Amino acid sequence: MSPSVPWVAPVLYAGVLVAGEYAGLAGLGDTRQLPFVGGLAAAAVLDLAERRRFPAGAPRPAALGLLAARAALFVLIAAGDGAGLARVLFLLLPFTAYFAFGRAVSIGVGAGCAAAVVMAFQLTEPRWYRSPEHISDLLMFVLGLVLTITTAAVAAEERRARTRAQEANERLRASSERVAELSAAAERNRVARDIHDGLGHHLTAISVLLEKAAAFRDRDPVAADTAIEDAHRSARLALDDVRRSVGTLREAPFRLSAALDELARQARRTDDGQLAVTVDWSGDEHRYRPAVLMTLYRAAQEGITNVRRHARATRVSVTVHCAPTEARLVVADDGHGFDPGREGFGLRGMRERVTLVGGSVTVDNEPGRGTRLAITIPHQPEPAP
Template identity: 65%
Template sequence: MRPVPWLSPLLYAVVLVAGCYAALAGLGAVRPEFVAGLVALVLVDVVERRRYRDRTPFTPAVALLVVRAALVVVVAAADGSGMSRVLFLLLPFGAYFVFGRVVAIALGLGCAALVVVTFQATVPGWTRQVEQVSDLLMFAVGLVLTVAMAAVAVEEQRGRARLAELSAAAERNRVARDIHDGLGHHLTAVSVLLEKASAFRDRDPAVADRALDDARESARRALDDVRRSVRTLREPFRLASALSELTRGLKVTLDCAGDESGYDPAVLLAVYRAAQEGITNALRHARASAVSVEVHCGQSNARLVVADDGRGFAGPEGFGLRGMRERVALVGGAVEVHSEPDAGTRLVVTVPRSAAS
């Protein structure tokens, strides 16, 4: 994790302006080490960010902390305005991101102690002077706010990291569903057609040849489907034509009605993937002899019905159906599955015209 990148340059600029003003107005002497120290601090920040883009390792972080502390002491000693004391706040702030809260608080207390020692050595009777006591109190308040700001910034960065992990997991799940729903369907179709070609090879070579041709076409569509998933469907998606290609050469009757124009592409894709899963389950698991697919795109929602005369099921749902429910739920839809052993399966999917926000 990195500290807030704009904070250090802002404080360097404020200290530089304050020191120059103090020198010009005669409010305090400013030695050349003042500007040189600020330039060195800027260079340390630049080198660290270029050398360690994401996170500074422990040992270099300790060395850089020591270098920064020494430079801040040099700048503060050369600044007659006293404004440079604010740079000490950067030490516990940066330490919080690398070493944690305990080290940051301890470093902050050390900085406060250094300010007290400096007052004790340079300002006799400072404890009875309002200006010095007020400066010390303001420095202490600044330390508290600095540690609190660092804690908030660290939690925000952790939250962003967790959000990135969740986004990556969601994308992995999407890809897994695409592979299962798309590629799995086409491979099932290829398997069924090859079995058909094998069964009719001796009895009816013409039927076997047609089955092989359909298997090749299904393999081609599988490749197209993978490419479509990789491109995340940037090209316009047409549900009716996609379903027509999906069922070509299979024992599936298709009936598409209504007007799909104006539908959210994510909704149409969810319907398409649900149809893929329903057909795949019917052909591969239910061993159905007949499968029907009905789609109606109405004014407010789309309805998909996939029915088969297969052996049905009564057990728990597999990955495919769970993935389908997740995909449909993402667009605000619902899935119903009606099935009994030896009585076929009826899959009903209803999704709204626009994806849920």
């Protein structure tokens, strides 16, 4: 039987049993108990064994054997039935065949069952076609076959739909897990970039200032104290950077122009005036999203940090233009440049950060003639709430 509607067969068995026993007790027919009751019991046991052995449905070879066994049992039951109702059991054959073999086989089995009924009528009543009772019985049996095959089609489609829904849910769950993994990876990368670009910059400044304080401690205590104070200031800025990275931007709007001016002042103080840092600002930053402004700031921060660490430059300029169509930041220095094939984590992280907001990064570098870092981010309207 179909795992989708396991109750159909027991209902029919019970109906046939009650009708046959009533006919025997009322003297309406000759019900032979052994083939009749024994056949029904065997059919019920067969269904139970099939459900236990094949809970998701029997494979085709087994289904064919089970179909033949049921047909034989139904013939046996019909032979012992005194009420003549056992023919309804043959409706189970096309019903079962539909789930195992499909619609075409089910219709063929149904046609065979109808032909078997006609043959039985012909053997028991040669002029059956002149009997309104026999014609009515045949018509009702054919209508039963149509309803049975239709019911099987609906049940099979419902089972297929449920299977498709389960598969879709599994795919959705796998996709959700994959999205969660990618989101976690993206967040880890973001945190890594923030640590490198923010804390890395300030810790470099603190290290330089503390070295300066140690060097001038005996020769110029005032300069040493100033360097220590600047180191404290850098530490406070680093703390502000951490707070900004974890969400304080929601409380206070981020101003790129003010942040870049402070970045330039800090760089000049840290290097004791040996590195001239200038900021040239134009345009309207308010038309850009905070994520874009923060990306430009991190790029400037990383550019200045790289200049101080590696370039041995005397001048660095930061140029920002927030135009209606795009925001552009350029960090240029007069240092000795670097090998283009030796980009470190900072530049790679910068490229990732800029790509996330739809921008691009270009690095013009020539050993001995300085480096020019350019960030371009097209303007994108704020998404609708």
